[in-house]
Structures are given as structure tokens and as C-alpha cells.
Amino acid sequence: MGLTRTRFSAEPPPPARPRCPWTPPEVRLVSLQRWMQAVVVHPGTTERALRASPAATYLKPGRLETVLLPSRALTAAQRIAIYQEMYPLRMRDALASDYPGLEHFLGEKFGDFVAAYTKAHPSMGYTLNRLGDHVPSFLGRQRQLRSRGFLKDLARLELAISEAFDSEEASVLQAKDLEAIPPAQLGRSRLVTVPSVRLIELAWNAGDYLDTVRDENHQHPKPRKSQSFVAIVRRKYSVYRFRVSQAAFLVLSDLKEGRTIEFVVQRALARQGSRRASAEDFSGWFRSWAAEGLFSGVRKFVKK
Numbered sequence: 001m002g003l004t005r006t007r008f009s010a011e012p013p014p015p016a017r018p019r020c021p022w023t024p025p026e027v028r029l030v031s032l033q034r035w036m037q038a039v040v041v042h043p044g045t046t047e048r049a050l051r052a053s054p055a056a057t058y059l060k061p062g063r064l065e066t067v068l069l070p071s072r073a074l075t076a077a078q079r080i081a082i083y084q085e086m087y088p089l090r091m092r093d094a095l096a097s098d099y100p101g102l103e104h105f106l107g108e109k110f111g112d113f114v115a116a117y118t119k120a121h122p123s124m125g126y127t128l129n130r131l132g133d134h135v136p137s138f139l140g141r142q143r144q145l146r147s148r149g150f151l152k153d154l155a156r157l158e159l160a161i162s163e164a165f166d167s168e169e170a171s172v173l174q175a176k177d178l179e180a181i182p183p184a185q186l187g188r189s190r191l192v193t194v195p196s197v198r199l200i201e202l203a204w205n206a207g208d209y210l211d212t213v214r215d216e217n218h219q220h221p222k223p224r225k226s227q228s229f230v231a232i233v234r235r236k237y238s239v240y241r242f243r244v245s246q247a248a249f250l251v252l253s254d255l256k257e258g259r260t261i262e263f264v265v266q267r268a269l270a271r272q273g274s275r276r277a278s279a280e281d282f283s284g285w286f287r288s289w290a291a292e293g294l295f296s297g298v299r300k301f302v303k304k
Contacts, residue, residue, distance in 0.1 A: 031058045032067060039084055041122040043115065046081040091118045094128040098162045099135060101154050101210040104220075105147075129166055135159060150223035154206040157230065160198035161241065164234045167196035172235075173297055175290035181298060187262035191255045194296045196234035199253055203227055207243070235293045242292070247277040248285055252294075 035058035042049035050061040059067060068076040092114045096103045103110045121134045136155040142148055172194065181189070205226040212218040229249035232241045244252065247268060254264040268277035289295065 035059045040087050046084050094131050098132045099158045101213050104213045147223045150204040153202045153204040157206050160200050164196040164232045164239050170194045170296040172293045173295040190299045191295050192297045193256045198232040200230045246274045
């Protein structure tokens, strides 16, 4: 399933950094790093990249060989061109790794999306792990984009999966450990969720679509409005996601925010409609969530 005649609008690029003084041929390391980044991330030809601002702010194009020597086979410009021409491919690979569902849905238009997104949000760190952090908000601004709401939800779900995978490892509370705590003491305590836990409320069938991405023989569902509540957690080196009811989602959200179990239970019982939990729900929920590895421990409530 792809998009037709879709153009992605990028935000204006970051303003040029102020001129950093240097004395040729010696260029300060920080200026050299900023110059190289400006050249590498610039779209178009390497010649244009070398002459464009902010690269020219740090180094005039005619002085390229004062910081980069030619090799036996390549000129200085050709050497820097290797990095500049590889940049779009690296960005595409990084975003496709974190957003396989988005790549699958956009099809041939995924390259246009990568170009527009990385122009608005160029890689600024030493790692590409967090390159795609702004994808959901970026898609939300694409008013001309077909199925924008669905794509934003799909990106939110895939970003949560990526964040869960990159989270710190933590010990897991076992169900038997939870059951061994006296009820009165447990009620005054807080359940600590593991760092990887993510809770996502979706308005579209993004989860159903993501389930079919790796199965090319499966019929992929068309975007449609469908509310769902998803819990995500990493166990060892795998990320798991599962649906929960709205009532369970609200309980998990309160627990993740550090509220006491007693407060969470009372609040859940007082809600109305599908948001309300029954007294019988909690033992099953806590046992299931502990088995899923959602909690790392119990912390006593200390009143300040």
C-alpha cells in the first residue's frame, strides 16, 4: 500500500552557527567537526555543499586542502563526497530499521519522507539510535499527507518499541514475590515498572497493520479508526507488546506514575463505564503483569 503524489514538507533547516574564528591553515577541532557535519548533511552535490552556509562559515571552499589532503586516486573533494553521498543511504537504513511499518506503508515514497525528515531533523549526535525520535510529530505536521492520523499512530507505536528496546536492563519482580507481601503493606507501597515499559493509546488500527508487515502473504488491513490500548516491555533482547483493556491501561498508567497501589485501586473502582475496574480484576492483572516482566520491585511509600 503506497501513497500517490505525496510531498513531504520539511521545516526550515537550523540557523547557521555563528562564525568561529580560526587562523589558516589551523582550524580548531570544534570548527572542523561542524564544517564536516554541515557538508555531509547538505542535500545536493558536494560542490554545492562545500559552498553553502553554514559549511562556508567555517571553511572557504578554496581552502579545502588545508584540512583534507587528496589521496593517490581521489581529490580532497572526492574524498569528502564519499561521506556526503552515503549520508542519505545511512539515514534511510536507520529510519527503516526503527520504522519498518512506516517504510512498508509508504513504499516508494519512503525515500521522499527520509529526505524531508532529515532536512528538518538532521542527525546531530554520535549515534543514530535516536534519529527517529521526531517522526510522529513530523508526520502530524504533514497536512497534505493521506492517512496522516494512521501514520502518526503507527510511528508512535514503532517509536515506543524502539525506546523499549534501547532502555536499561532491570531485575524483574516475580509474581511470588508480590504475593508474599502482606496486603496492608502492599497497599501503601508503589510498584516500580521496569525502564522499558511503554503504554500507548491508539486511535487507529496501527497495531493490526504492524502485525502483518513481515508477512507478505498476509492481507494488510486498510487504515481505519480503531481505539486500542497497548503495553510494551522488553525481556532480555526481545520486545513484546500486548493489548489491554482501557481499565487496565489506566491502572498501569497510574502505577507507572508512582502512585500507591491503594490509591490506584480506589481510583479504578470509582471510574465509570469501560474505564472502571472490578475488585476481581486486580489479582489477575497483577499476576499477569508480573509474569510479563512489567515490574522491577516494590517501594515503600514515604510521606513527605
